[in-house]
Amino acid sequence: MPRNLQHPLTRRGFCLCCVGTSAAFIGGWLSPRSAYAEARGIVTLIKDSAASSPIVTHRLRGNVSVLEGSGGNVAVLSGSDGKVLVDAGIGVSKPQMTKALLELGAEPVTHLINTHWHFDHADGNSWLNAEGAKITAHVNTRKYLSQVQQVEDWDYNFLPSPEGGVPSEVFADALDLKLNGTSLGLKHYPPAHTDGDISVSFAEWDIVHVGDIFWNGSYPFIDHSTGGSIDGTIAACEASIAAATDKTVIIPGHGPPVSNRAELGDYRDMLVAVREKVATLKRQGRTRDEVVAAKPTAPFDARWRNFVIDAGFFTRLVYEGV
Helix, strand or coil: CCCCCCCCCCCCCCCHHHCCCCHHHCCCCCCHHHHHHHHHHHHHHHHHHHHHCCCEEEECCCCEEEEECCCCCEEEECCCCCEEEECCCCHHHHHHHHHHHHHCCCCCEEEEECCCCCHHHHCCHHHHHHCCCEEEEEHHHHHHHCCCEEECCCCEEECCCCHHHCCCEEECCEEEEEECCEEEEEEECCCCCCCCCEEEEEHHHCEEEEEEEEECCECCCCCHHHCCCHHHHHHHHHHHHHHCCCCCEEEEEECCCCECHHHHHHHHHHHHHHHHHHHHHHHCCCCHHHHHHCCCCHHHHHHHECCCCCHHHHHHHHHHHC
């Protein structure tokens, strides 16, 4: 796994899930007014970055590939039924995404699956739907994309998606599809990163896209405003580890897009250790700022603070959830 990651504003795959995690957060929360300005500015910056970022294609097994560079990692299943995408990236990446998709074959995109509602995974929904893609997601993803949604940790409101960007097919627990000769298994996690997270497995190829329950090589964002929790994220990781083998290709929501059971296990172990350290300090009566000052993530920072969620912000997220 690469450790020499670039600055978060230039690294491929910079994501809106991380709004509000700039250096301004170090030492304490921003005021509501400052948080809104910070979030609004970073949203613009993300869009500007995505508009020019290259898309890198990683060919996996059979007719499955993954595209890196527009928000979250986007899986592609190619074939005569049309391309099936898992996640949509950011809308302003349409020119680069279109080029990368054409290089995988002339078939149109006919199906799109969202792993959850966040902007960096679903902002491209509208243009893909306009191209003919049917959008499928968990019922909570449709709910959040259909309404004004506040992310409380940023004090920022996201507007409803245009009608074409809202999933037309939803499910509660699981959904099985057969497309391009591949059995697709869509499975809802109990509340984890959000309460609408799903995994998408490609059975014949032993590949699974786990969305943002796994940030490969970095501390994650946990969206408490839409049902996320540290305990749920750990449980989702454990479920995915149990369902995988040493040969399973695991596609994370962010970070190097081709991962495996061992790396997901390392990530789970980090989450568990930080959660226990923060919980112990909180039980001792430490305030949030005192827990941050105690640096409970210190043993892990060299490996896991390589993206936009810094150690202090991650500690605060964990503190909220224990």
